[in-house]
Amino acid sequence: MDGALALEVVSKDTYLPAFQEYYAVVPACLMDEHYIPTLLSLTEWTRNANRTLTFADWRMGGVHPRTYGRDDVKEELIREIRGGAGKNCTYNDGANGICYLFARKFAPDALEPLLSLAPKVMGFG
Structure with a gap:
C-alpha cells in the first residue's frame, strides 16, 4: 500500500x-x-496488490493462528510456507513461485532452527 x-x-x-x-x-x-x-x-x-504476504495456519480454529515451536520447524514446513505442497500462488492474477514473504506465529525457541534451515531451504548463505 x-x-x-x-x-x-x-x-x-x-x-x-x-x-x-x-x-x-x-x-x-x-x-x-x-x-x-x-x-x-x-x-x-x-x-x-490483492494478495496476502503473510502465512498463518488457521486450521486449528480459534481466534489465533497456530504457533510453531522448535520441534515444528522442519524443511517441509518452510517449503510449505514458501509455496510448496502444490499451492497455486498468484500475484495480481499472475502465477508466482513464492506464496508468502512472512509467516506467523513462531515461538522464541523456533529462532535457532529457523536460522539453521534458512540457508538450505531459501538458497543463501
Whole structure:
C-alpha cells in the first residue's frame, strides 16, 4: 500500500462508524486485521496488490493462528510456507513461485532452527 492509499484508509469516515459499531459487539474481530482489508477490497481494490504476504495456519480454529515451536520447524514446513505442497500462488492474477514473504506465529525457541534451515531451504548463505 502506498502512502496516499494509507492516508485514504485512515481518513475514511463512511465505513469506520459501521465497523466500530459491529466490533463493539463482536470482540473476536480485530480492526487492523479486518477493517483495512475489507475497506480496501470494497473501495480501493484496483490500487491494492490483492494478495496476502503473510502465512498463518488457521486450521486449528480459534481466534489465533497456530504457533510453531522448535520441534515444528522442519524443511517441509518452510517449503510449505514458501509455496510448496502444490499451492497455486498468484500475484495480481499472475502465477508466482513464492506464496508468502512472512509467516506467523513462531515461538522464541523456533529462532535457532529457523536460522539453521534458512540457508538450505531459501538458497543463501
